[in-house]
Structures are given as structure tokens and as C-alpha cells.
Amino acid sequence: MxxxxxxxxxxxxxxxxxxxxxxxxxxxxxxxxxxxxxxxxxxxxxxxxxxxxxxxxxxxxxxxxxxxxxxxxxxxxxxxxxxxxxxxxxxxxxxxxxxxxxxxxxxxxxxxxxxxxxxxxxxxxxxxxxxxxxxxxxxxxxxxxxxxxxxxxxxxxxxxxxxxxxxxxxxxxxxxxxxxxxxxxxxxxxxxxxxxxxxxxxxxKYLFYLLFLVFPNMILYLMSGLTFLLPAESGEKVSCAVTLFLAQVVSFGTLANIFPASSRNLPVLAYFVVIVTFHMGISCLLAIFSSGGSGCWCSLADMAVEASS
The missing domain is CATH 2.70.170.10 (Neurotransmitter-gated ion-channel ligand-binding domain)
Known part of the structure; x- marks a missing residue:
């Protein structure tokens, strides 16, 4: 050996x-x-x-x-x-x-x-x-x-x-x-x-992101179109539009932390979220203008204060 x-x-x-x-x-x-x-x-x-x-x-x-x-x-x-x-x-x-x-x-x-x-x-x-x-x-x-x-x-x-x-x-x-x-x-x-x-x-594995990212944003976007079915004199049209818009803004901030930070290869889903947020903002403004009256502006201001607090 x-x-x-x-x-x-x-x-x-x-x-x-x-x-x-x-x-x-x-x-x-x-x-x-x-x-x-x-x-x-x-x-x-x-x-x-x-x-x-x-x-x-x-x-x-x-x-x-x-x-x-x-x-x-x-x-x-x-x-x-x-x-x-x-x-x-x-x-x-x-x-x-x-x-x-x-x-x-x-x-x-x-x-x-x-x-x-x-x-x-x-x-x-x-x-x-x-x-x-x-x-x-x-x-x-x-x-x-x-x-x-x-x-x-x-x-x-x-x-x-x-x-x-x-x-x-x-x-x-x-x-x-x-x-x-x-x-x-x-x-x-x-x-x-x-x-x-x-x-x-x-x-x-995309199931988690479908359930907690894609579907909620699609539901908010579809619900934003329902605000135009509410009569202007009901007083709830602006409240509904502003509530949905604020919910989308909060969701947008959450998604910014989930999305990979890349300016070279920005996810297609990020473009979708930006477009949805922009469109819901326009829908909110249109709901305000179609309602008219100072009460609507006061309602908008009150909801903004509540959201910030």
C-alpha cells in the first residue's frame, strides 16, 4: 500500500x-x-x-x-x-x-x-x-x-x-x-x-400575480365604466368615480414595488396599469363635470382629505 x-x-x-x-x-x-x-x-x-x-x-x-x-x-x-x-x-x-x-x-x-x-x-x-x-x-x-x-x-x-x-x-x-x-x-x-x-x-409561476395583480386591476377598470350608468342627480356618481380612482392609485403604488425595476424592458403589464390609471382619472373628471354644482367639488375635497388621513 x-x-x-x-x-x-x-x-x-x-x-x-x-x-x-x-x-x-x-x-x-x-x-x-x-x-x-x-x-x-x-x-x-x-x-x-x-x-x-x-x-x-x-x-x-x-x-x-x-x-x-x-x-x-x-x-x-x-x-x-x-x-x-x-x-x-x-x-x-x-x-x-x-x-x-x-x-x-x-x-x-x-x-x-x-x-x-x-x-x-x-x-x-x-x-x-x-x-x-x-x-x-x-x-x-x-x-x-x-x-x-x-x-x-x-x-x-x-x-x-x-x-x-x-x-x-x-x-x-x-x-x-x-x-x-x-x-x-x-x-x-x-x-x-x-x-x-x-x-x-x-x-x-404566474397564478399568484393573476389573482392579486391582474384580476383586481381589471375589475376596477370595468367598474369605472359603471359610474356613467348612475344618474347625475343621485349625488353618488362623483363619489363612485373618485373612490375607484383612489383605489387604483393605491393599487398602482403597490404594483410599483412588485414590478421588477427595469427601464430597458418595462413589463407590458405596467403599460396596462398606467393606461388604466390615466383613463380612470379622465373618467373621474368627466363625472365631476357632468354632475356640476359646488356640492360635487365639496364631496371630492372631503374624500381626498379622508384618503390622505
Whole structure:
């Protein structure tokens, strides 16, 4: 056992790719555990993930029959070479577990599952809010300044341990792709940056917004048209119009806190709310003018005072 350990550690260096790294390739796999937060205002998504990777080297092979049938050796993280993998768009990464490395007698060196919480920057398009779908790619590449050419391969997420989110649904499947970018080229020497992209798409659950945002505004808008069915001499025409208008103004202020703050992709629903508020304001003025008399103005003033208090 000691002889096997000595042979393995002598063949590897911690900070350089091992000799005979097969195809200069590292196989990277990730799985999503939970969506913790999606903040459209700040352009941030927070995920809890599992990741692990492995690579193959001829120098990591041995015959189990020569070492008492030993087929697997475990070592502390960092004993053997670790691929310099980083998340390109990460703002903050918290590694909650630091697992050991394993070496199989077939020549595979792998890391066990690493449990991490990652905060990523993402560009959101909320123009179809609340029926929107967001695309937030998770991009893995090598550490900046790392000179060795290492390629990455991966597979789609299986979501075996995924916990459902109350506000967002995952759009299946979550596929992966590779992107090769030529950073510099000097004769036959080309410096290529390899990226592995996990295509994560999420879709908003809209039922809450339909019940508490869309339907109430539509009801207020439809009721505003009923004020013209009231006779002017009843004295309730102005009161009804002003009450509905004030209710819409209060609703508008509430919606301003719900809508994602974006001047580039303003939600279509926001245009609807603005138009409805403007139209109900005009309806209120028309109701006042059609009623006439100073009593109506006094009623308007009294209701404004009550609303402000």
C-alpha cells in the first residue's frame, strides 16, 4: 500500500496537469439542488448546487493483483492535481463541503460531490412579466492566467435531488454545450479558452400575480365604466368615480414595488396599469363635470382629505 501511494504521488504535481492527461480533457458534471433567490432588480440569481469532476491519466493506473487487490485510494483534497475551474459570472461562491479525492486503478482521478452556494449575475428580460421565462447560463472555464491547455466536457443536469421553488419552475431539459474562444494566436501557437456552459432556463409561476395583480386591476377598470350608468342627480356618481380612482392609485403604488425595476424592458403589464390609471382619472373628471354644482367639488375635497388621513 505504501509503495502504491509513493508511486502515485511521485507521478503527479499539485499545480500542473499530470503527465499523459488523456486528451487534455476534464469531465465536469453539475446538478441543481435548489433555487434560493431570483432578484430581478439587482440582476442576481442564487443557486445551491452539487458539482464533481474527473479526468484520466495513464500514470494513475495500477494492477490490483500487485497491491493486495486494492482498486481505490482516497486522499485529501489537493493531494493530486485539481483542475483550475471557476464560475465566470459568479459574484460569490460558498463551498459548504470540501470532499476528498479518489483514484481508481483504471486511471481515473475524481473529486466527490462538492456542495456549494453560488451567487451569479444574470441579465433578466421582464417585458412579459408575470408570464416571463428567464435564461441564466452557468459558465465554467479555467482560471485566468492558467497557461496549460485544458478542455472541459459535461452532460445535462439530471435534477435527481432538486427541490421545487415556490415562484419558479425549471424548463427541462438543462443541456450543456462547449464554447472555444481563441484568445491569442502566434504562428502555430494558439491560446484557446474552453468554456462549459450549462443552459439554465426558469419560468415564473404566474397564478399568484393573476389573482392579486391582474384580476383586481381589471375589475376596477370595468367598474369605472359603471359610474356613467348612475344618474347625475343621485349625488353618488362623483363619489363612485373618485373612490375607484383612489383605489387604483393605491393599487398602482403597490404594483410599483412588485414590478421588477427595469427601464430597458418595462413589463407590458405596467403599460396596462398606467393606461388604466390615466383613463380612470379622465373618467373621474368627466363625472365631476357632468354632475356640476359646488356640492360635487365639496364631496371630492372631503374624500381626498379622508384618503390622505
Amino acid at each position: 505504501n509503495q502504491l501511494w509513493s508511486n502515485l504521488t511521485s507521478n503527479f504535481q499539485n499545480f500542473h496537469p499530470p503527465a499523459q492527461l488523456t486528451n487534455n480533457t476534464v469531465y465536469l458534471f453539475g446538478d441543481l439542488f435548489q433555487i434560493l433567490e431570483v432578484d430581478e432588480r439587482r440582476g442576481v440569481i442564487i443557486l445551491k448546487m452539487f458539482i464533481y469532476h474527473f479526468y484520466h491519466s495513464e500514470f494513475a493506473k495500477w494492477d490490483p493483483n500487485m497491491y493486495n487487490g486494492t482498486k481505490l485510494i482516497m486522499a485529501q483534497k489537493g493531494t493530486f492535481w485539481d483542475p483550475p475551474i471557476v464560475l465566470r459570472d459568479s459574484i460569490d461562491v460558498i463551498y459548504e463541503t470540501y470532499n476528498d479525492q479518489g483514484v481508481l486503478h483504471e486511471g481515473y482521478i475524481y473529486s466527490l460531490y462538492q456542495f456549494l452556494t453560488v451567487k451569479l449575475s444574470c441579465s433578466f428580460d421582464v417585458s412579459r412579466f408575470p408570464f416571463d421565462r428567464q435564461y441564466c447560463p452557468i459558465v465554467f472555464n479555467r482560471l485566468a492566467g492558467y497557461n496549460h491547455d485544458v478542455d472541459f466536457y459535461g452532460d445535462e443536469m439530471q435534477l435527481k435531488l432538486y427541490m421545487d421553488n415556490d415562484e419558479w419552475d425549471i424548463v427541462h431539459p438543462i443541456t450543456t454545450s462547449r464554447l472555444d474562444q481563441v484568445l491569442s494566436e502566434d504562428g502555430n501557437n494558439r491560446k484557446i479558452n474552453h468554456e462549459l456552459i450549462i443552459h439554465l432556463s426558469i419560468e415564473r
